[in-house]
Structures are given as structure tokens and as C-alpha cells.
Amino acid sequence: MTYSRFAATVVFAGSLLAGSLLAQQRELSFDSAGDFLSMPADLHLGEVAGVATTSSGNLLVYFQGGGPNATIGAARIHINGGARLIEFDRSGKFQREIGGSVPNNRPYAFLFAQGIRVDPQDNIWVVDRASRMVVKFDQSGRILLTLGRRLEAVGELGSSGVFGRASGPPGSGVPGDNFNQPTDVAWDAAGNIFVSDGYGNARVAKFDKNGRFIKSWGATGTEPGQFNIPHSIAVDARGSVYVADMGNQRIQVFDNDGTFKSEIKNVGAPRAICISPGAHQFLYSSNSNPTEDPFLNGEIYKMELDGTVLGRVGRAGKQFKEFGMVNGMDCRDPNTLFVAELMNWRVQKLSLK
Amino acid sequence: MKTRCISGVAGALALSAAVTLFAQTPTPSAGAQAPSGNAQVPPGGLSPAQMRLLPKALDNTPDIKFEVVKDFMKLPPNVYMGEGIGIATNSKGHVFVNTCAQQTRNFEFDQNGNFVREIGKDLYGFVFCHGIRVDAQDNIWVIDEGANMIIKFNPEGRVTMVLGRRIGFPYNGMEPPVKEMNPAPPYIFNRPTDVAFDSAGNIFVADGYGNSRIAKYDKNGRFIKQAGSRGSGPGQFNLIHAIAVDAQGNVYGGSRSDQRILVFDNDLNYKTVYDHVGAPWSLCITTGPHQYLYTSNSNPDNQDTPLHKVSGQIFKMELDGTVLGKFGVPGKEQGQFSTVHGIDCRAENVILVSEIVEWRMQKLILHPTAAQGGK
Secondary structure, eight states, X not given: OHHHHHHHHHHHHHHHHHHTTGGXXXXXXXXXXXXXXXXXXXXXXXXXXXXXXXXXXXXXXXXXXXXXXXXXXXXXXXXXXOEEEEEEOTTSBEEEEETOSSGGGSOTTOSSEEEEEEOTTOXXXXXXXXXXXXXEEOTTSOEEEEESOXXXXXXXXXXXXXXXXOOSXXXXXXXXXXXXXXXXXXEOTTOOEEEEEOSSOOEEEEEOTTXXXXXXXXXXXXXXXXXXXXXXXXXXXXXXXXXEEGGGTEEEEEOTTSOEEEEEOSSOOEEEEEEOOSSSOEEEXXXXXXXXXXXXXOOEEXXXXXXXXXXXXXXXXXXXXXXXXXEEEEEEETTEEEEXXXXXXXXXXXXXX | OOEEEEOOOOTHHHHHHHHHHHHTSOOTTTTTTOOOTTTTSOTTOOOHHHHHHSOTTSTTOOBOEEEEETTOOBOOTTOOOOEEEEEEEOXXXXXXXXXXXXXXXXXXXXXXXXXXXXXXXXXTTOSSEEEEEEOTTOOEEEEETTTTEEEEEOTTSOEEEEESOOOOSSOSSOOXXXXXXXXXXXXXXXXXXXXXXXXXXXXXXXXXXXXXEEEEEOTTSOEEEEEOOXXXXXXXXXXXXXXXXXXXXXXXXXXXXXXXXXXXXXXXOXXXXXXXXXXXXXXEEOOSSSOEEEEEEOXXXXXXXXGXXXXXXXXXXXXXXXXXXXXXXXXXXXXXXXXXXXXXXXXTTEEEEEETTXXXXXXXXXEOOGGGTOO
């Protein structure tokens, strides 16, 4: 996995660069609700990959739990049950675990938590990096749609582990829902589905609302329309697609068909982005700290959709009001941010003043 | 509570007393498995390997009398200890044990050894157990060698801070730490082994199998500095396996593979070394105005190896390295030690140990003479 070392180095260097621009940005006043989630005694968050709110204010949290989760298949390691999906009410009170506490009962795609989003119809979408799947649940927790396919426990020797064969440039992947470590999902007003894909590929895939593949764009690189770990994705009310191109330290903006429009720079390495609903939409982006330094950067930027920075929120660290690698963010209410932290194993509720 | 008293008189008397005592238990090999220090070693009978590991202080250190609280650990049905890796007590006398079971688990017992609860069930940071400590505020700290993490729980058992990061699968931007880095990255551990705290709340991490350093963090987890590299020179470690801090803030690091305890000041400047008490598998320092240092020269894991002749006892020392006494012999019976991996001495003469080979913890009551620090 040489790419991971390369990516980490690039992100690290980019974060240093962005740090020098910090002083030019206005700091927004905010508070954290602190330890606001009430958990059952024997349930503990691990690395929290994503958080999303429903229209009624409930919180869905997708995180990495522990427990026995690896078995040796005939040709590859077969892991199961490490990722968990839990729901809280709007006050932070625990409601339920989708799939339950027994690893073998959990949905087949739950391997390594990467992201979670709730669509305008309150369906719950989970993105799992290791099963390479995007799964749509209805509010009751039943599965409505799956995109991608989890690798079989027993594979062909020498198999690349990706279904189908790539013919385009590196990172462009295989057409269809053959993801390689996907990272995030978003929708436009018509219900079209956009998946950022991801760590293994470097593309965005577009599907119609029924999951039929429409197109994909992107390849590994630094040019406009190319990506170095597209890590998060959001769509505005007009259908423009915003892709957090983390390794290239920019947010790229495309029209609804994937034609490059513009890029937003000088906001560090965007690991998680979100766009608030409503008449005046805002774009939030987290310049999350790298693994190597839990105290470097970490600030979240509030922007107009054109990339104009309105201010920044917080910094890296381990206290409340500080962040440990924000990997997911919800901004249904533009003045109430929910952030999911990988390295601090928690969700924070932030009130912007 | 039924207890068993073991005579602490050195030499042949101790051996015969132990045999007599153990003969009360119908264990055929009890006599043969009850060596007492070097009393059984014939003159010139040690191999070069044994000689190398023989603690210099073993010969002229008197035994400390002690008794074992028999059957101290009480588990509910269907809860099993695995290997007893770490042990610690809080201010209420509750006992916390870190164990390598089917999963790494942490159990809390009350002061009488009754099971209370499990801490951190199914936690993401539990991959391979390596220890547990409780700080002055009763926070519970777990060291995980497999996850490369130090995990802080509040007294209620909820995670409040983590140091280090577990390698994800697929890799979360981290490479498996296959080789030692010098200097090691400030925030990435490589098989850490232990943690300790000074009175200001600064955190000292023994790191570990893969690295060879002590790393110091402030109470909020921000890196301050580090010391150490691999080797047997001054300030170097050859498997730093245990760490403890005294009231003045001095830091004691146990270098297990070369039988040394290294002492640093609070800024991690190297001060001195104690190399006469065997391999420091585990260390603890008592609380109170006069502090003592205990170190376990644990017998190796496998049963009845030749090295048992030169290991298995716990030494009691002054902080300056003066040895006051020793206690314990290798063995599987209660009151014997089967590879002590964790030791707690919050109460000066109440020693709690967790052991690898027998899946248990034990509680010992020491009866030191005045010369051994007794009252």
C-alpha cells in the first residue's frame, strides 16, 4: 500500500501550508455541547467515521467498534462486524443499534466505517470502506438499495479484488458500482446519487435514483477533474457537485454532469464537507489534522458556495471545542454543526454564534 | 478470609518450611517445584545464561514474610480471566485487571475480590492487552500493545482521551510500524507497554517493544519530549517494559531484556541505573511520605525452565536502589508466582499481582521487619 504513505505525506505538507494562512481568517465564536451523548453501559464509540441528522433531529452515527472481527479465509483475510450504526434522539439519548450488538447479526456491509448521510426523505446511507459498499436504509433500518459488492471471503489467487477490469487511466476505475474504498455519498434534487470513490479509485460515480449507473469522471492526478483521494462530496440546490480533493488540498466544483467548473483552495486539506439546506446555502469544510500530529490545524471553514471564506471554527486537539481528525460533518442547521472525530472517538455538537 | 503464611527465613530453612507447608496440599510435585531464591542452586551449577540473568542482589537479600489471601479473585459464571497482564487499584481499593482473553478485556473487582463490572466492552482500542494503571484521580488507563494506544477512562468507565492510533484495515493512512524509527514520531507508538503519571498530571508512556523510548505528554495529551534509544548504554533501553514515577517526578523505566532499571528526572534527563535486581517485568512505587519501589524479576513464561532458578521473586527497594528484601518463588500454587506481568502497591504492604501462566490475580500481605521498611 505505497499510496497511503504518499498520501499521508502530501496531506501533512499541505496542512502545514494552509496553517500559514490561518491568521488571515476570521475566527467564529462557538460552543461545544461537550459529552452530550448518553450511551448504554457496554457500548463505546471507537473511531467515529460519520454523523448525520434526520429531519426530526435524530442523530445517526457510524463508527468503528472493536471485538473479534477477522477470520482467515482461503485466500484473503475476511473481516466482519467491526462497523456499527447507532441512533440517538435529538437530545442525545441512545435509541437503538441498527443490526444490534451481536457482530454476526449486523448488515453484511458493515466492515470498516467510512461515512454516513441522511437524504431529504430521511433514508440512511452508509458508506463502508472495506466492504466497498454504499447501502441505503429506510428509517426503520431495512435495506432498500445496495451499491457495490463486498469481496467474497474466498477469492481467486492473484485477483485484484476489484470486480471487472479497468481500461482507463489510473484511478478512473471500472464503470458501474465497482467501488474501491469509497468515501462518501450525496444526492441532487432529482435523487441522482453521487459517490466519491475513493481511496482505491480517484473518481466520482453518478447513478440515477434507482441505482442505475449514469457515468463516472476523474482519475488520479493533480489537473482539474483529477483527484488525489476524493474524500467527501456534497451537492448544492442547483445540482453542482463539490468534491473534497483531500490529497490535492482543494475542493473541486463540477456541474451536474461532471464538467469541471472551479476549485476552492486555501482551506487546507478538506477531509469532510457539507452544504447546508435553505435559501442561502453555506459550505463547510474541515482541514482535519493528520494522524502524525493531533495538534496540527483541525479548523473548520465556513464558506459561501463560491468559496469565499466567512470564518473558521476550532482547532486540533483533544479537549472539547478541539477536534481529532474530523471525518464527517452534518450542517442541516447551518448554525449547529455535528462533527465525527476519528482520533477522539466522539461526536461533538457545535453551536455557532 | 483463610490465608496461608509462608516463612520468609532464607536458605535451607525456608526450603524445608515451604516443603512442609506445601505438603499439606496433595500436589505430588509441590516439593520439587518450590525453589527458594538461589537456595537450590548448587555452587557452580548455573549455566552461563543463568549466570547472566542472576540478579546480583539475590544472594544477600533477606526474604520478606508474606501471606496470600487465598482465592481472592471471584468471577461470576461464564466470565473467565485469560492471561493476567495488568493490575491496578483505585482510591477505594477496587481492583482493575487487564487480561488477554478471547478478546482483550478489563474487569473491575471490589476490595474483597468480588467481580463488579467490565470496563470498555468491545472497545475499538482493544487488540492486544498490555497493562492497566489508575491515576490519582481514579481515571483508568489501559495500555494496548496491539492497537498501539493508551486509552483513558474516567472513573465511570467512559473513554475520555486516547493517545496513539490503531492501524485500520484497510490502512487508514498509516503504515504498520514494522521497523523502529529513531527518533520515534511523537504521537505514534510501536507496541507500547506501560504508562505512569507525575503529580502535575503529565503522562509518561513506555514505548515499548517496537520503539525504545519514554515519551512525555502534558495532561491534555500534548507531546512534550522523549528520551531513549535502543541499546544497553546510559539512557538506552532494551525493551522498556514498565514505567513508574515517584512523588518528586523522577521516572523509572524498566529495561527488561538487559535487567536494568533506568532513572530519569522529570525532564527525562538520565540520572542513574539499577542493575542488580533482575529483569524488571513490572514496576510500582508506593504512595505515602516514604516511597518504596517494587520490581518483579518475573520467571519466564514456560513452566519450570532453567531460568526459574534465577528469577521469580519481587524485590522491595528504596527509591535510591537500596534493596530491602525480596519475596516469592516461581510456581503455580497460590502464594507462588507464575510470570508476574502486573503489580500494584498503592498500599505499601498489600501487593496485588497479575500473572500470565496461571490466569489469575493474587493479593499478598507483606510483613516486613523494621529493617525491611516495616513499622
